[in-house]
Amino acid sequence: MxxxxxxxxxxxxxxxxxxxxxxxxxxxxxxxxxxxxxxxxxxxxxxxxxxxxxxxxxxxxxxxxxxxxxxxxxxxxxxxxxxxxxxxxxxxxxxxxxxxxxxxxxxxxxxxxxxxxxxxxxxxxxxxxxxxxxxxxxxxxxxxxxxxxxxxxxxxxxxxxxxxxxxxxxxxxxxxxxxxxxxxxxxxxxxxxxxxxLEHNLGLEEPCEHAPCFERLVQYINDNIKQDISAEQLSHFSRLSLRSLYLLFEKNAKTTPKQFIRQKKLEHVHATLTNPASKAPNVTAVALEYGFTHLGRFSELYRSTFGMLPSEAMKSRLSS
Missing domain, CATH: 2.60.120.10 (Jelly Rolls)
Incomplete structure (x- = not known):
């Protein structure tokens, strides 16, 4: 046929x-x-x-x-x-x-x-x-x-x-x-x-620690957490297309690169505000340090993530 x-x-x-x-x-x-x-x-x-x-x-x-x-x-x-x-x-x-x-x-x-x-x-x-x-x-x-x-x-x-x-x-x-x-x-x-x-030059095993994979991207984000990191930067760093990058984040984090970066920044802010050893003078300074320029929106994001306002988190640190 x-x-x-x-x-x-x-x-x-x-x-x-x-x-x-x-x-x-x-x-x-x-x-x-x-x-x-x-x-x-x-x-x-x-x-x-x-x-x-x-x-x-x-x-x-x-x-x-x-x-x-x-x-x-x-x-x-x-x-x-x-x-x-x-x-x-x-x-x-x-x-x-x-x-x-x-x-x-x-x-x-x-x-x-x-x-x-x-x-x-x-x-x-x-x-x-x-x-x-x-x-x-x-x-x-x-x-x-x-x-x-x-x-x-x-x-x-x-x-x-x-x-x-x-x-x-x-x-x-x-x-x-x-x-x-x-x-x-x-x-x-x-x-x-x-x-x-088909036969080719690629191994189909899970990526190793040296591969441009999700773990390396997370490390790159943490190392540059105070910078304004874009999906394009992550694409260039990992040598992945933007579509491949989005697929990788969806598979590993069930979210987009932008949302993942924002979540990581919030976690670092929270750690700074609640750390008794932190020398941060106020919430505004910490928020700006991590790239949150719209303070009202930042407060809303913080409260929806951690269940309290950033000012309340800082007060709990100072009281302790």
Missing amino acids: PLAFLNAKSSIFNGANPFEVSDYVRANVGSHSLSLSSRSQGSASLSHRKAGGLDLCRLSYGARARVISEGLADIYHLQFILRGYCRYTLPHTTLDLSAGHFLLLNPDDPLDITYSEDCEKFIVKLPATMLGDACAEHRWTRSRERITFKQVPYRFQELESLIVLLQLICEEAESALTTPQMLQHYNRVVTTKLMTM
Whole structure:
């Protein structure tokens, strides 16, 4: 049974000039140059659909074609050969793959791909940030190096669950009833499947103490608690995208980075106000020291957190 990767609703070109198709692919799927065998001008076809952060593409040049790329920048390509064959000349190996094979191409690797005249492929363009989000969500250890998948081909039979999922995503992407939230959910499942099914350079164990994980972020916040700390600063420090950062805080603290920082500041203020050894002259000075410039709002936050006004906390310290 043929694989149901995109139907006529997603057709962009049919029986077209391969170079017109190549221009479209270059703009939407990945930078490259195309050359054809002089014996044929080809009759190309292309279907394309966006599905959340993914681009889905079914492609045939209808001629013996050569595609060269200096690299895919910050995207990965999932390539499923549906018909014909492809030769992949990669930095460290050359692979001749026939229909029924899958290969994942890493960002930045130079590519030299030769298509047979009857070759048809289904390609999924996956932004690198989505894999970073998956690592943050599952708390997988990630080094500063880019996630790199081993350049080994897989048979479709080895990836049945992934293929079923991608066919479902194609169907949902073409449906008028699908919501963006549904597609984003499917995106997350795809990235998780890739990380758990394919070979790569990442360990899937829980992060160690040296990883840019939640514990290190908490320490960074405590070390800079009197500063105005933003989510962008935490993102830069942890080398996580903002989305990954928010997922990490939601998983570990059930709150946002901003609310977590505010709570930590309140705890430090409370510790200062109730510490008998503290030299703080008054509540205002302590509040301003920790960045609370709106004193009325600060008092409300303090009372809702600790069940008393900050002035009452300070009085209890002085009376003791």
